[in-house]
Amino acid sequence: xxxxxxxxxxxxxxxxxxxxxxxxxxxxxxxxxxxxxxxxxxxxxxxxxxxxxxxxxxxxxxxxxxxxxxxxxxxxxxxxxxxxxxxxxxxxxxxxxxxxxxxxxxxxxxxxxxxxxxxxxxxxxxxxxxxxxxxxxxxxxxxxxxxxxxxxxxxxxxxxxxxxxxxxxxxxxxxxxxxxxxxxxxxxxxxxxxxxxxxxxxxxxxxxxxxxxxxxxxxxxxxxxxxxxxxxxxxxxxxxxxxxxxxxxxxxxxxxxxxxxxxxxxxxxxxxxxxxxxxxxxxxxxxx
Amino acid sequence: xxxxxxxxxxxxxxxxxxxxxxxxxxxxxxxxxxxxxxxxxxxxxxxxxxxxxxxxxxxxxxxxxxxxxxxxxxxxxxxxxxxxxxxxxxxxxxxxxxxxxxxxxxxxxxxxxxxxxxxxxxxxxxxxxxxxxxxxxxxxxxxxxxxxxxxxxxxxxxxxxxxxxxxxxxxxxxxxxxxxxxxxxxxxxxxxxxxxxxxxxxxxxxxxxxxxxxxxxxxxxxxxxxxxxxxxxxxxxxxxxxxxxxxxxxxxxxxxxxxxxxxxxxxxxxxxxxxxxxxxxxxxxxxx
Numbered sequence: 001x002x003x004x005x006x007x008x009x010x011x012x013x014x015x016x017x018x019x020x021x022x023x024x025x026x027x028x029x030x031x032x033x034x035x036x037x038x039x040x041x042x043x044x045x046x047x048x049x050x051x052x053x054x055x056x057x058x059x060x061x062x063x064x065x066x067x068x069x070x071x072x073x074x075x076x077x078x079x080x081x082x083x084x085x086x087x088x089x090x091x092x093x094x095x096x097x098x099x100x101x102x103x104x105x106x107x108x109x110x111x112x113x114x115x116x117x118x119x120x121x122x123x124x125x126x127x128x129x130x131x132x133x134x135x136x137x138x139x140x141x142x143x144x145x146x147x148x149x150x151x152x153x154x155x156x157x158x159x160x161x162x163x164x165x166x167x168x169x170x171x172x173x174x175x176x177x178x179x180x181x182x183x184x185x186x187x188x189x190x191x192x193x194x195x196x197x198x199x200x201x202x203x204x205x206x207x208x209x210x211x212x213x214x215x216x217x218x219x220x221x222x223x224x225x226x227x228x229x230x231x232x233x234x235x236x237x238x239x240x241x242x243x244x245x246x247x248x249x250x251x252x253x254x255x256x257x258x259x260x261x262x263x264x265x266x267x268x269x270x271x272x273x274x275x276x277x278x279x280x281x282x283x284x285x286x287x288x
Numbered sequence: 289x290x291x292x293x294x295x296x297x298x299x300x301x302x303x304x305x306x307x308x309x310x311x312x313x314x315x316x317x318x319x320x321x322x323x324x325x326x327x328x329x330x331x332x333x334x335x336x337x338x339x340x341x342x343x344x345x346x347x348x349x350x351x352x353x354x355x356x357x358x359x360x361x362x363x364x365x366x367x368x369x370x371x372x373x374x375x376x377x378x379x380x381x382x383x384x385x386x387x388x389x390x391x392x393x394x395x396x397x398x399x400x401x402x403x404x405x406x407x408x409x410x411x412x413x414x415x416x417x418x419x420x421x422x423x424x425x426x427x428x429x430x431x432x433x434x435x436x437x438x439x440x441x442x443x444x445x446x447x448x449x450x451x452x453x454x455x456x457x458x459x460x461x462x463x464x465x466x467x468x469x470x471x472x473x474x475x476x477x478x479x480x481x482x483x484x485x486x487x488x489x490x491x492x493x494x495x496x497x498x499x500x501x502x503x504x505x506x507x508x509x510x511x512x513x514x515x516x517x518x519x520x521x522x523x524x525x526x527x528x529x530x531x532x533x534x535x536x537x538x539x540x541x542x543x544x545x546x547x548x549x550x551x552x553x554x555x556x557x558x559x560x561x562x563x564x565x566x567x568x569x570x571x572x573x574x575x576x
Binding site for chain 1: 290445461540
């Protein structure tokens, strides 16, 4: 081997090594952070009820997971961290028929998908579970299985599908029982809808996008108020609001998520600084 | 120190491939520049060598919205503004079409009597029937009730009914804006979104011909089918335009009334005012 060839090979090897190191570093940087277990608060006083309290309550779980403060609309985490999180969430929205969208547009679309005109529709893998839950709302807990049969008859569903629906209903009942044992759901309470699962994520992203300057402030605040209003209408208590966001993890048997929920979620229902405590008070005064 | 012999063979090949790639890209960009320039100028392009009157020209005019957005002359059978490479990439990435079979399937899908949005089809059909019975545009409340009653009678899932309700809200909002912007007359409403599919079918046939995925005769037949269906369903070019516009914004705009909304409002205004527009030079063909 001539010295020139050796230098050539060494240069190529160095380039490959640098590329590998860069890729490794980028992966390390974009790895999901472990979910925080202790809630962070900006202040020490109990949270007063404002136009955004309900929205903060909706986003509390996602916010806690990300290590953000729960009791203020303005985020306190470093912008770089928020932007990294937003970029990951908005990635599926980056490409459209018009070409590559800028990040602010993609983030706007992502938040709009969660809190915009389709906010009261459940999509993706949760749709089947939501459908079953909706028949409990229609018929009441005692007549749940009858309501499923009644609908299945109207829709002329095959027997196997109907059996699958009853099976899902039983899984939901078991998961709710587990949530009651953990102290998240109260006695006799049930999850009225899974919509908060999307809203919680949306509120957290909207807050971050406002802070990052990737979402117009007025538009962002409108989303937050809307999320609060929707939650106020759909969830009779803070416990049901929280349980709705945890139910999918319990149904899928995600052991790590369940362990985290059992440690991190119950204090949100008792800490006077928590927006969920303010939400509970708001529901009582608002409905009385 | 000697340079290894293989370098003398590999280096020119690599260099040649690099230069060829640049040449091909520049050629493709130059061919697409005309379309980009036209779409930026927002003028109706006409090919003076192609017929501008007659049955076939009228069928081509059904795709005028999209021709204008892509800078294509409205009266050409073969796309005259975009390179094959660009069209191929567009079809592959946005439509999942890369061979004859897929193109045929796509065209047949566009030319049937259903859009990709069965929820929107259902709610608009219900409104047309309701308006026919009442001889006036029903208010949103009556429309929602009729949709809920019709959907429940058919055993439509509750989650899909939520989608229907959300779609009604969206249609109402868009139509209000359409009326304010002159896309609809004061008492007008959109009866069907099929214009969006048929308008795209005209352009899909154009692209297929350009990529030699279909022959000229087949392209003509597809375009004539699109025209025949449009002239049987709608009552005027403005009516067709409103149907096309609503289909496009419901699919892409996400209630932002921003870039996507502009891609339907501007062409609508141009096509109804530019003296070169077929919507002014051609009368609305009555169903033959």
